[in-house]
Amino acid sequence: MTTKQSLFVIINPVSGNGKGKTVWQQIKSKLNQNYTIQFAYSNYAKHEIEITKTAIKNGFRHFIIIGGDGTLNNFINGVFSQNNIASSEITFGVLPVGTGNDWVKTHGIPKNINKALQIILNGHTNTQDVGCVNYLNNQIPNTYFINLAGVGYDGLVVSLVKDKRSYGKFTYVLGAIKGLSNVKLFDVSVVVNNELIKYSKCFIIQIGIGKYTGSSMQLTKQPNPKDGLFDITIATHLTKWDVIRNLPKLFNGQIVNHKKVITFKTSNLQFDFEDPKPLIQADGEQLATSNIELSVLQNAIRFYC
Numbered sequence: 001m002t003t004k005q006s007l008f009v010i011i012n013p014v015s016g017n018g019k020g021k022t023v024w025q026q027i028k029s030k031l032n033q034n035y036t037i038q039f040a041y042s043n044y045a046k047h048e049i050e051i052t053k054t055a056i057k058n059g060f061r062h063f064i065i066i067g068g069d070g071t072l073n074n075f076i077n078g079v080f081s082q083n084n085i086a087s088s089e090i091t092f093g094v095l096p097v098g099t100g101n102d103w104v105k106t107h108g109i110p111k112n113i114n115k116a117l118q119i120i121l122n123g124h125t126n127t128q129d130v131g132c133v134n135y136l137n138n139q140i141p142n143t144y145f146i147n148l149a150g151v152g153y154d155g156l157v158v159s160l161v162k163d164k165r166s167y168g169k170f171t172y173v174l175g176a177i178k179g180l181s182n183v184k185l186f187d188v189s190v191v192v193n194n195e196l197i198k199y200s201k202c203f204i205i206q207i208g209i210g211k212y213t214g215s216s217m218q219l220t221k222q223p224n225p226k227d228g229l230f231d232i233t234i235a236t237h238l239t240k241w242d243v244i245r246n247l248p249k250l251f252n253g254q255i256v257n258h259k260k261v262i263t264f265k266t267s268n269l270q271f272d273f274e275d276p277k278p279l280i281q282a283d284g285e286q287l288a289t290s291n292i293e294l295s296v297l298q299n300a301i302r303f304y305c
């Protein structure tokens with residue numbers, strides 16, 4: 001008799017406006033046929049971090065995340081903030097029930113739950129990079145991201161759509177429109193490869209690992225989730241009208257060719273922001289407002305794909 005693999009399932013009951021619970025009920029019996037399962041609902045924001053750390057401590061190495069990009073981000077933060085085992089020993093799969101679900105798009109994981117589940121059951125895996133955010137001159141522990149971090153405009157949009165997922169796939173578009181009226185340009189000194197460059201009147205900075213953000217926008221040039229490099233986009237002096245005029249280019253990736261947009265790749269960079277400091281987001285989760293250093297952990301996590 002073969003023993004079934006142990007699997008831990010994390011379900012966010014509020015992501016995608018509550019779709020996670022229904023999906024869990026639908027797939028529970030199928031998973032039980034293939035695995036020995038334990039599961040937990042996240043009961044409050046960021047609860048996934050503690051759930052993940054406890055499950056790892058209890059011996060689980062395989063996970064399914066039923067949620068959106070934020071749930072996945074918190075799971076990743078659970079994996080990378082524990083010291084019991086190396087992240088390379090963990091494998092996760094995602095059943096995307098969130099609002100944006102941008103991470104799965106990079107890897108071609110379908111939004112159809114049965115198809116996404118079949119990918120996990122097939123057992124084929126891949127690895128990708130993870131980003132680490134170190135808060136400078138601050139006691140806050142490092143945070144991690146797996147898709148994309150952003151500063152300025154998209155940090156603002158994330159703060160505006162927080163707890164307002166009831167508009168479904170239009171949530172981010174509505175947040176983006178509202179954000180245009182409130183956005184404040186910021187000044188920053190960026191340290192890359194020991195060189196300091198000052199950028200004034202920044203509209204947005206993107207630090208990409210994955211390809212998509214804000215529910216299918218493409219704001220970075222050539223992101224490769226395995227190359228050990230962030231794909232950086234910095235847009236300066238952009239106006240509200242520049243954004244509105246170039247709306248299709250935000251979705252087809254052509255915005256990186258705009259004359260007010262700079263792109264480059266690096267594995268490490270530091271941001272020293274002038275006051276008032278801009279808002280920062282990672283994988284759609286709000287981060288602390290602070291000067292930060294970002295570095296890549298290359299191919300540090302394994303997932304079903």
Ligand SMILES: Nc1ncnc2c1ncn2[C@@H]1O[C@H](COP(=O)(O)OP(=O)(O)OP(=O)(O)O)[C@@H](O)[C@H]1O
Binds near residue numbers: 043048068072165
């Ligand atoms: N029971 C809960 N009550 C309130 N918030 C929760 C609960 N469980 C988890 N959360 C938080 O919900 C937030 C949003 O989750 P998630 O990002 O997965 O959904 P989403 O916003 O609909 O999807 P996406 O990020 O793909 O747009 C996360 O920060 C998560 O920590």
